[in-house]
Amino acid sequence: MFQRFYLLLAILAFGCTVYAQEINPELLKRHWTASWITCPDAPQKDYGVFHFRKQINLEQVPNKFIIHISADNRYRLFVNGQSVCFGPARGDLVNWYFETVDIAPFLQKGNNTIASTVWNMGTLAPVAQISNQTGFVIQGDSDKEQAINTNSTWKVIQNKSYSPCSTDNGERLQAYMVIGPGDHIDASKYPWGWEQAGFNDSNWINAVGVTSPSPYGIGTDNLWQLTPRNIPLMEESMQRMQKIRKTDGVTVTDKFLQGTNPLKVPANTKVSILIDQEVNTTAFPILSVTGGKGSSIQLTYTEALLDKNLQKGDRNKIEGLSVIGNYDIFLPDGGTNRQFGTLWLRTYRYIQIDISTADEALTINDLYAYFTGYPFEQKAQFSSNDKSLQDIWNVGWRTARLCAGETYYDCPYYEQLQYPGDTRIQALISLYVTGDDRLMRKAILDFYNSRVPDGLTQGRYPSSRLQVIPPYSLYWVSMIYDYWMYRQDDAFVAQFLPAIDAIFGWYENNMDKERGMLGPMTWWNFTDYTDRFPNGVPPGADDGNSSVITLHLAYTLNQAAQLYKHFGKECEADQYTNLATELTKATYNLCFDKTRNEMADTPEKKSFSQHAGIMAVLSNTIADSEKQSVMRNVVDDTSLIPVTFYYRFYLTQALKASGLGDLYYPSLDYWRDMIKIGLTTFAEKPEPARSDCHAWSASPLYDYFAIICGISSASPNYKTVKIEPSLGELKEVSASTPHPQGEIKVDLKRQGLKGIMGTVEIPSGITGIFVWNGQTIQLNGGTQKIDLK
Template sequence: MRIYRLAFFFVCFFFVQVKGQDLPVNPVLLKGEWPATWITCPGVPQRDYGVYHFRKTFSLEKKPGRFVIHVSADNRYRLFVNGVAVLSGPARGDKFNWYFETIDIGSFLKPGKNVIAAKVWNMGVHAAVAQMSDQTAFVVQGDTKNEEQVNTNGDYKVMVNEAYKPCSLDNGQRLEAYMVIGPGDQVDGTKYPWGWEQADYDDRKWKNAAGIVHPVTSGYGTDNIWTLSPRNIPHMEERMQRFAVVRRTDGIKVGDDFLKGKQPLTIAAHSKVSILLDQSFNTVAYPELLVSGGAGAKLTLSYTEALVDKDKEKGDRNEIEGKTVIGNYDIFEPDGGKNRLFRPLWFRTYRYVQMDIVTKNEALVLSDFYGKYTGYPFKQRATFSSNDASLKDLWEVSWRTARLCAGETYFDCPYYEQLQYEGDTRIQALISLYVAADDRLMRKAMLDFLNSRVPEGLTQGRYPSNRVQVIPPYSLFWVSMVYDYWMHRADDAFVKDFMPGIKGVLDWYEDRIDVRQNMLGPMKWWNFVDYTDVFKGGVPDGATDGNSAVITLQYIYTLQQAAKLYAYFGKSAEADHYKALAAKLGEATYKQCFVESKNAMANTPEQKKFSQHAGIMALLADVIPKEKEASVMQTLLHDESLGQATFYFRFYLIQAMKKIGMGDLYYAELKPWRDMLKVGLTTFAEKPEPARSDCHAWSASPSYDFLSTICGINPALPGFRTVEIKPALGELTEVNATMLHPDGEIALQLKRKGKNGVEGMVTLPRSLKGKFIWQGKELILKGGTQQILMASK
């Protein structure tokens, strides 16, 4: 029954979170100071590591039909109403945009005594780099007078949960990798206040909370610690996800019924056992372990994307023989009580989980162990199929990769960093638009980077982040992201707000033009382009000391996009200036860096080193003469002496193919992704083997390219007001796809006719018009369903 109740509570939790975020906020609360107070635990270091419990009991004469509250905390919280977990947050932002959640808890309340309770934690110096913070704090504000009895103030009770301490603090050293997601949790069950979230818990020995300051919202206040903003994305999804199989045991046998939640597993007293569980695919989830008994036992849960051999190489991810688990871990020490639930404070990333258990004088009963999958609640709205059944796996793995890299922000990778970088995010945002038809996380990301700007005018390379990292080329990709949004969504007022920030980025670059060469001169910060072996630290030749063709060409590409934005918003002088500047830089860069004998762009005017990246950006920036574009692309694809792009920058290789009308080559360029599947990857990796991260957002591009390149569905005018469908089937003979446009569904079913023709059907929303292009021929499209029948040119 206990397991059933947990499952039922989870269903309620998921429903309320999704529904609650759609609730409006009382306008009065958006215009200044709240009546509630930010509260904290008195007598503790306010910026140090700590886990705290806040609660308040209150009485109601009858069950309310509506009871809306607004909640936030620093660093994070999990809210309970009468023992039921109903809300988590806040969505990560910064102190100028500290988000609060809104929820209607009316359905969880009852006549008589009720309790609202929250677990609040501050990771202190151990916090994830993505976590901004000031001090430990918690706030609840009722939406109207009817709910103000739960406002946070000195009536709230609080305690320090001394059961918690951080562990797994040496992940970076053990994994020999950059890992900044925060600590693991070590929980001593003998010190845990079991039942603290229930209404009948005795909190008389708890302290009264200490007030800090009244909250204020954006645009108000004179001495703000946190400036509150309403959460602008949905609440995260949570759903049950059971392990697929036991791959290895030591000291015990484990049956399938345990994994299914049908049969508990007993670990005898004075035992030492190990159990390796395989989810069968990479995932992000809150592991939940339900135990009874086992006083004095120690359970260590270790999480990894793949096992490693003696040389710390991963190899085939499906293989475990001779391999061990090295990864992030949690420790739980039961107190011997019944139905003790261990759940870490933050989610974990894993394909494999190893349970290492040592018992003492009492047997330990594992009643159940499973994961609660979590992440941004994207729904797959698009479909894709073809005559090549193997593309189904690429489509699914690409989408899984994108999903695991999306939470309260986009993540570069869920296991190691959970940081939102412009380079990854631009690709992720396009996937979100095409596959999920959901622009909310993209909008938040655009705002996050706008809010990250440093005094020089550049955005930070990743944000939110409690450490400053500036990557100038990523600021250019942020401009490209604004351009993408403008092309795909009719939302002029939102886009216009980014124009001053765009100018700041472009001005920074313009100030660094080497006027003698008409290329970019020396540049500060980390000018990362791609983790290819030919760029030291990802930085191309000339970036630091001057005259990098790669980054100059990216700047030209961005100037051209910015010129279109400025022209659209009536800023003709700025548009003309950026177009002229792009043309001048492009002419000079081509003249100094294009080598006729090699038919390729050099990385610098010295013409000593070459890369695919320089040629890719030259094609995207319209620097290569039209008559040479096809031959330059062939050189890029077949001259192995060029520095090779990794999975990330191959996105731009495909963009260049599509731009110059050679998208048919894309299908043949899927080999790197097919190769990842051959080594057992269930998400796409950061770079070619050996890879640090087995799940990296910038490698998820097939989800977008199957629709945008193979099917050729793209906006022809800003706001997706018209559509261009220019299929690039390559060797495929049949494709079928659907995707959501803001006005409705776009659908196509196409088959090759003869050697070079095509036939099929295209359906557009009634209000949408466009054109279908096949081998140079155009067919006008209108709203509704129309037949396609086109011979080759």
């Protein structure tokens, strides 16, 4: 099964793609002629792994053969034994995505075998997975492809070799972990070769129809509303494992990991092998074995080894530490070259293999993996005289990549859920480093589709469990604002204005009219996982008059006012500007302590946090002339409740807004310290951290460009640019970042204590300004020299 599958993927990784954009417009206007099909003798909402097959005969190989495919929960498609794609991209029942692919490169003259694995994790499914019931659909794009349509001519079987394992991850790790179960596979029950042309499927049963496939907006009594996939297929590229760190019961060299030296395990033996990938990764592990009937092989995955108290420490150390985490189990049947691959990706730096053989020796032929994730391409470049910044770049970029798949992930090991708080930062990184806005657009749409009746977006989405985080609805508005500033697509942005109105309406309904601040609020008002915010919630959020969230609302209202003014909605723009002014004035009067020169968390002034001061500056509650003194207190006063890595993004924004961007460079020590203790991706929060790979902590990749180099959009649609570097102690920087019309490049060196020289290049057709120490230079398309004393 897996051998041909992954040989093909090695080819696909070098640029050949089967993803197609062609969709017969008629298929978006009416029910499809194919059927959703399923296995008739299996519970439709329970755990199950199924294989579907059909033979089609072609008189000649077509130039193109476009199909549309989807499944619930998920599928992987094979054509003539070769893997074509997997999906669908996660959405919800109202927006159930289908892939459009051209399978012509896999077809041959004569008989062709179309096959697919479809699986439903039932109640054990990841929380990020919404589901209706087991189902599979393929629709040919035009008349010439109709033979492939799913209907009762397709055959199906439930693969009884699969059962769930590793279902107690959260209990064993004492952490919130909702990525779904591991795979337990009994090879003696596996229908080996099921996807190949010569396989005998005479004992398989005919699939049965479930319902007529309905595109979005068509029909009634629908189970799924089909929507075209709006992101590319995921990358899958070969990834060898790197190093054997420890063995027990056997001698193994690194040549085994290179695929050149199979490992022989004698009969009636127990073996344990600890493998270090040396960096965190998201991948599909592949195991090839021969013999070993009656054996058991367990693969356990972890980001870091743990001590007896489930604490991590130096990620490079292994002595006295254990592998505790998500696992898979494979039971060989004694066959030759049996290939085990996981249904879904695994996240790990370390893999422990625990083998127990019975009366037959086992040979491990090979163990490797296929990296997977959103196919981002790094187009930006950054360098400086401080070489340690490159290390931060490498770890940050790995973090950003591992936290991006069919959605943005908060963390790939524990949740794989998309939250607006994380996603806003991730999306900005994507724009600056890759120029690819497709996953950002999908995220904005996902949250738009998540709205609950009171107008708020859900706190994460897609999600099978309801969670509402009101401040995250505000970050969704900020995401729309960011998109509007960096991309020209007014039609896309305008559709969200009524939803923005509803969010602000919820907040206005929760106002404390007497005090002019927000009153008590429902749901989970998470702000930051700092230790002195219980469960991440700042004082006053639940019982009323939180300065942090009140000023966060004002900050977002100011962004929305600009949006509405752009779209000619002057009345709404004025309304939001006035409301922001009322909130900031009331909060300043009630919460600002002039003696301390600091913003309290509530009018009682019993609690003071960096968060309150940050939002006071970003919302313009603090006068421009006072912002620097307030922000210096935010940075220097160690008695304030501190921000964690997440909220440092907003701390940095506030430093920049106060003219103190030069204070950003020293803060990078927090990231250097993570690298010093062996982290290869950036953690969720300061030690002790649950997640070793958390999206919001990749923010330096944005800050390098927006803060150190000072590159930002100065008007909607990135039509003008502002470049205001904040080099701190750096002597020189060189960077390039994609712009919709080309590239923006800076190459700058300090002159003495206050001067700067170098070049700036912006695309033709845009203009901008360069700002340095109060001096401004006008920029035009092309390259211009900078020489300021």
